[in-house]
Amino acid sequence: MSTLSIKHLVKEYVPGKPVLKDISLDIEGRGITAIIGPSGTGKSTLIRCVNRLINPTAGEILFEGQDLAKLSGQPLREARRRIGMVFQEYNLVERLTVMENVLSGRLGYMNAWAAWRRKFDEADIQKAFALLKRVGLADFANRRADELSGGQRQRVGIARAVMQSPGLLLADEPTSSLDPKTSVEIMEVMRDLAAENNIPVMINIHQVDLGKRFAQRVIGMSGGLVVYDGTPDGLDSDILKKIYGGQDWLAT
Amino acid sequence: MNVASLADKSIVTRADFFAPSLGKRLAYVAVFVYLVYAAATLGLSLDRIEKGVGYGVRFLAGFFPPNFTETDIIPGLLESLQIAFLSSLIGTALAIPIAVLAARNLMPVWVSWLARLLIIFCRSFHPVIVAIIAVKAVGFGALAGIIALTFASIGFVGKLLSEAIEEISKKQIEAVRATGASFMNVIAYGVVPQVMNRFIGFVAYETDSNLRNSTMVGVVGAGGIGGTLFSAFQRFDYNFVAGIILCIIGLVMIGEVLQIYVKRVFR
Amino acid sequence: MTSASLEMQRWIRFTPLQRLARFAVFFVMAAAVAWALKTIEIIPEFLYDAPEQVVDMGSRMWPIDWEHFWPAVWPALVETMHMSAMATILGLMMGIPVGFLAAGNATPFLWVNLIAKFILVATRSISTLIWALFFVAMFGPGPLAGALAIAFHSIGFIGKMFSEAVEESNRGSIEALQAAGATRMQQIIMGYWPQVLPTFWSVALFRWDINVRESAVLGLVGAGGIGMALNAAIDLIQWQRVALILLTIFIVVILIETIVTQIRKKVI
Ligand SMILES: Nc1ncnc2c1ncn2[C@@H]1O[C@H](COP(=O)(O)OP(=O)(O)OP(=O)(O)O)[C@@H](O)[C@H]1O
Ligand SMILES: [Mg+2]
Numbered sequence: 001m002s003t004l005s006i007k008h009l010v011k012e013y014v015p016g017k018p019v020l021k022d023i024s025l026d027i028e029g030r031g032i033t034a035i036i037g038p039s040g041t042g043k044s045t046l047i048r049c050v051n052r053l054i055n056p057t058a059g060e061i062l063f064e065g066q067d068l069a070k071l072s073g074q075p076l077r078e079a080r081r082r083i084g085m086v087f088q089e090y091n092l093v094e095r096l097t098v099m100e101n102v103l104s105g106r107l108g109y110m111n112a113w114a115a116w117r118r119k120f121d122e123a124d125i126q127k128a129f130a131l132l133k134r135v136g137l138a139d140f141a142n143r144r145a146d147e148l149s150g151g152q153r154q155r156v157g158i159a160r161a162v163m164q165s166p167g168l169l170l171a172d173e174p175t176s177s178l179d180p181k182t183s184v185e186i187m188e189v190m191r192d193l194a195a196e197n198n199i200p201v202m203i204n205i206h207q208v209d210l211g212k213r214f215a216q217r218v219i220g221m222s223g224g225l226v227v228y229d230g231t232p233d234g235l236d237s238d239i240l241k242k243i244y245g246g247q248d249w250l251a252t
Numbered sequence: 253m254n255v256a257s258l259a260d261k262s263i264v265t266r267a268d269f270f271a272p273s274l275g276k277r278l279a280y281v282a283v284f285v286y287l288v289y290a291a292a293t294l295g296l297s298l299d300r301i302e303k304g305v306g307y308g309v310r311f312l313a314g315f316f317p318p319n320f321t322e323t324d325i326i327p328g329l330l331e332s333l334q335i336a337f338l339s340s341l342i343g344t345a346l347a348i349p350i351a352v353l354a355a356r357n358l359m360p361v362w363v364s365w366l367a368r369l370l371i372i373f374c375r376s377f378h379p380v381i382v383a384i385i386a387v388k389a390v391g392f393g394a395l396a397g398i399i400a401l402t403f404a405s406i407g408f409v410g411k412l413l414s415e416a417i418e419e420i421s422k423k424q425i426e427a428v429r430a431t432g433a434s435f436m437n438v439i440a441y442g443v444v445p446q447v448m449n450r451f452i453g454f455v456a457y458e459t460d461s462n463l464r465n466s467t468m469v470g471v472v473g474a475g476g477i478g479g480t481l482f483s484a485f486q487r488f489d490y491n492f493v494a495g496i497i498l499c500i501i502g503l504v505m506i507g508e509v510l511q512i513y514v515k516r517v518f519r
Numbered sequence: 520m521t522s523a524s525l526e527m528q529r530w531i532r533f534t535p536l537q538r539l540a541r542f543a544v545f546f547v548m549a550a551a552v553a554w555a556l557k558t559i560e561i562i563p564e565f566l567y568d569a570p571e572q573v574v575d576m577g578s579r580m581w582p583i584d585w586e587h588f589w590p591a592v593w594p595a596l597v598e599t600m601h602m603s604a605m606a607t608i609l610g611l612m613m614g615i616p617v618g619f620l621a622a623g624n625a626t627p628f629l630w631v632n633l634i635a636k637f638i639l640v641a642t643r644s645i646s647t648l649i650w651a652l653f654f655v656a657m658f659g660p661g662p663l664a665g666a667l668a669i670a671f672h673s674i675g676f677i678g679k680m681f682s683e684a685v686e687e688s689n690r691g692s693i694e695a696l697q698a699a700g701a702t703r704m705q706q707i708i709m710g711y712w713p714q715v716l717p718t719f720w721s722v723a724l725f726r727w728d729i730n731v732r733e734s735a736v737l738g739l740v741g742a743g744g745i746g747m748a749l750n751a752a753i754d755l756i757q758w759q760r761v762a763l764i765l766l767t768i769f770i771v772v773i774l775i776e777t778i779v780t781q782i783r784k785k786v787i
Contacts, residue, residue: 051430053426053429053430077432077433077434078432079432080429080430080431080432081431081432082432083430084431085427085430087423087426087427089423091423091424091426091427092424092427093424093427093428093441093442093445093446094421094424094445094446095445095446095448095449096441096445097532099530099532100441100532104428104431104433104441105431106431107428107431107432107433107434107437107441108431108432108433108434108437109432110437111434112434112436112437112440115433115436115437115440115441116440118532120530125528125530126528128530129528129530141530157427160427160431164431164432286604287604287605287608290601290604290605291605293598293601293662294601294602294605294661294662294663294666295661295662295663296663300658300659300663301658303658304654304657304658305657307656307657307658308653308657311653311656311657330558331559331560333551333555334554334555334558334559337551337552337555338552338555338556338559341552372773372776373769375772376732376768376769376772376773377732377765377768377769377772378732378733378735378736380648380736380739381735381736381749381765381768384739384749384753385576388572388576389569389572389573389576390565390566390568390569390572391562391565393560393561393562393565394559394560394561395561395562395565395566464643464644464646465646467644467646467649468646468647468648468649471648471649471739471740472739478646478648478649481649482652485652485656497644497645497649500644500645501640501641501644501645503644504640504643504644505640505644508640513544514544517537517540517541517543517544518541518544
């Protein structure tokens, strides 16, 4: 059985104008699945539908035996705990320390009183330290998140997502605000952490080369539909043309 | 202003050039005319000013030496302090949930409208007016003062805090929500850190303002030093008036220094 | 390296010193509240009685005495508006200079700063009603005393806002003026003033809004405006008129707040 199975997903922000038109996908096992496609085609919408930051209009999202599209309240929150998310603009809580940001990955498992007093499980704290070390920020635990550089922030963002012990990692353009070198480093961190923890990754990405380099599978979206689903090697210029339209840009 | 911008302007036609500034000038003239008119309605005359200043000088002379020895100055000040503390605490405690309810980015429209209406209501009336009503409701004394200043605190902290909450970054909240955190945990980790600093500022200002107002509500019988001050005034006991006023100023200054310290601790 | 990674790491959110400071603040606050609760004189019977009294008052306010509006409330309201406008202008005229004197960078004389700061605290600490008592004694009852009272009370707020804005203003342009040999007055007018202009508008509007509310109570001590009408109605126990006046104040205050918000959006 696959980890995540999306069936006939439709999303309309404006009734009658679907952004996602009948998307069906299965994400299985581990490894990175990259989603590419032109701006405005609904990549973010798709990813956000999965953890229900956006409510889908129709369709099913089967994850760990549940249809996420039908959940709400406590069951939805419990499902969200199992899905980590990495954001383009990191979305750290800027006035909290790095450690608090990483530990906030455990919030789904805590009651408000314990959370308020920062009474995290000792095991969680040790795990957070280990993760921070793993992403190369061992000395930053007590720094405030707004003191970090973009690349450092994204490492914290990844640590926070992995802290959730997720069964699936979503990433919405995690490298779009970073320079090329840092982008590669971030992709490496994400790939390695996901592999070590056995987490499949679904990632939106604009840099096709990065996607090809790190992903085992590439999904090309255009106009709210999946137009390519296959290996990175299969992405030739015809297919890129199909995904992004036109061809002038390919020449450069 | 550099030469290029001047040159640019000279190309603009006369009509363009005058249209906006003419309206502006008319507005200034209108404001000026209004002010002259309003000043006239105040009944300002040289004779009156002369007399008034004369009285004023006599007043100031009457202030010296300030009298701090009267026995009812300390109890009055302490009661003002009590009113200020309790109204700040109760007012803030009530203002927090009301502000959360009033924040349009956290709540459905109808909830936020109800909460905002409550805040507007609390803000509209000066504490002294609320104090008058409260005195009618619960009788003379500190309780009326506490009620009056609690109203004011709800209005002030509620308004500013709800605005602060509305200005926070949605992205940070979204990230906390995505971890599966409950509503209260989203508040604790997504909202509170973003508004904490400003909130402390609001509460500090509110306490300061309650301290100052607690010396005033006594004028209408709602407890505190204000009553003592008012009766000293009516007895023409200006030395005592001066003593009380200096004590109030001292108290507010101490409050201001404490505020700086508290803000530093929580920064 | 390996041994360190096996060791348990401790996570503390605050240093002991920070914790001590926080604890001290909370402790003092709790102690203050506990003291206030313990010693305050509240007659419980009055408290239990309060809901009944409020309901009684409410019932006596109905029906609202609309007839009273044009002959008494409207003129008083107009007077209140004049009073608050004049008071705001006067307050700005007095508060801004004091604000500049209180700002260490615009006025580099410590003792002048201290005196100016004292003036700011003192004018703010003395509430409008007490200022009004003075000015009524000086100039007799009426709106003149009211306008002066509000103006003097506003000095503190306006001056404080200005001195903060001045202290935050950019030094570069001031230094350029100094280099060009500008006098202190020229520095203020050409260097600081343009930088604090936005503060000027927002403070002026904000204070006007506050001053309208303030001017609604001054009538209680004879300083004119709608408070006089309120006081008269309360003294004569005409609750239906009291209701009318309260409603009028409510509406006017909301109107003004809306206007201020609109202007603020446009100007700033
Ligand atoms: N909250 C919203 N309300 C209405 N329309 C929206 C909303 N969010 C996105 N859309 C629209 O949905 C479409 C898809 O947006 P989405 O953000 O999913 O695209 P994307 O593929 O992620 O683009 P990009 O690569 O630029 O991030 C766009 O046309 C966008 O205008
Ligand atoms: Mg996107």
